[in-house]
Amino acid sequence: MAGSLTDYLLLNYDRHALYDRPDWYDFDYIGYKAEAPFYHGVIERGMSEGQVFVELGAGSGRLLQDLLRAKVKCHAVEPNIHMLKACQKMARELSAIEVFSSECAKAHDFLGPPEDPVGFIAFPFNGLLHIHTLAELNEALQHVFQRLPPGGLFACDIMAPAWEVMEVGSVEWGRLDERVSPQTGEPVWTYDRCRFEPATHLMHSELRFIEEGASRGVELYYAQRMWTYQELLGALHHAGFGVEEIYGDVDFAAFDENSPRLLVLAQKPEG
Ligand SMILES: C[S@@+](CC[C@H](N)C(=O)[O-])C[C@H]1O[C@@H](n2cnc3c(N)ncnc32)[C@H](O)[C@@H]1O
16 A cells, blocks of 8 residues: 655655666666667667667667577766666676677767777766756767767767756656556556755756655666757757757657757767
């Protein structure tokens, strides 16, 4: 029987940075693959034989799973050691080690695959929101540009800035929702809150999980820079990319400035 939000607020929570807990990240997101057709489509039509797909901020390998199963050559770049280890474990479990390489690095300093040439680099699923300043965004995109061959492709997707929260400043604990634990089959309750910091444009979010009947839950925190679409498109242009395709949602809807997401495919000019 579910308690109320007031009941859950009285319980104790162990606090962790979101990406230090790949188990809880996967609990929340592993089944969500709505943006995969965008990235997989580019891999199918945009990469040549022998080239490698590089995922920046690959996390626990949510989007790499199906590619590794299909024996597409993949290189995972991930700065959080807990997420990276989860990703490497997943590649071993899929017996995909011969098509998989990885490194603990960030978008602005990764080396790339040790042997084969890069064809396509992606920074999916709001990964760019973890780059917090314009100087760092420019540095990262310029580094990506340098790592690509002429004609090489880069893609990313970000959500729209949370304008409503940004306007009011903060939203208190709420959005109580029920999930089911894959381990126990028991209900798990989740709720969250967030606070916008105007000086840095950072949205600080906290997310709680509490299993049915437990007296102690988990609290995860993370901060995302609320990039506007214009800022990201401007930084891509600044790095030298040309925009090839642009969509307003995961269903390939036409893009406009009120779109819920921006999915963009950019190309380094030939020659
Ligand atoms: C929203 S998760 C996405 C994970 C995975 N791509 C997916 O789709 O499930 C963002 C990931 O970016 C990583 N990250 C944070 N800062 C980064 C940076 N500067 N460069 C590359 N990755 C970064 C985080 O550690 C995290 O694993």
